[in-house]
Amino acid sequence: MASTAEQREAPAAAGDATVRVVSRRFGTFDVPVASILHFAQGLVGFPKYRRYVILEHRPGSPFKWMLSLDDPELAFAVANPGELVVDYTPPLGLASRLLGTAADDIALFVLVTIPPDPTAMTVNLMAPVVADMRTRQARQIVLDDPRCPPDHRVVREPAATHP
Numbered sequence: 001m002a003s004t005a006e007q008r009e010a011p012a013a014a015g016d017a018t019v020r021v022v023s024r025r026f027g028t029f030d031v032p033v034a035s036i037l038h039f040a041q042g043l044v045g046f047p048k049y050r051r052y053v054i055l056e057h058r059p060g061s062p063f064k065w066m067l068s069l070d071d072p073e074l075a076f077a078v079a080n081p082g083e084l085v086v087d088y089t090p091p092l093g094l095a096s097r098l099l100g101t102a103a104d105d106i107a108l109f110v111l112v113t114i115p116p117d118p119t120a121m122t123v124n125l126m127a128p129v130v131a132d133m134r135t136r137q138a139r140q141i142v143l144d145d146p147r148c149p150p151d152h153r154v155v156r157e158p159a160a161t162h163p
Contacts, residue, residue: 023072095130
């Protein structure tokens, strides 16, 4: 079965239009058009994929999935960096200027890399995804800040103890 995401009108009683998603990984489901994030420039390395939806991983998990509606087999693990990085300072001022919105309307996510050894998991603090949750416009920004590496370890190595 091919993966697809096609827009269709929902029944009048349901209200808004939806997009039907068919994905081998996530199954078949409808996404309200009003919940789609639109990336005018795509993501770094994925410029032609411009429509995404955020899906819960499981209740209580800090992780989510950012699923491409342009190719439902493409999904990125994402998280709110404030839940994973103790001293993280979100670039809300920059995001607010770039998106032309108030900082209170911004959602911020970082891409998560989960290797075979999950204790080596990293988050990309250098290139967070920011979204205006009011207009659903989003973009990935690239920061020039040494405190924001592209491979910040989520699980810190235990400090060496001296006998």
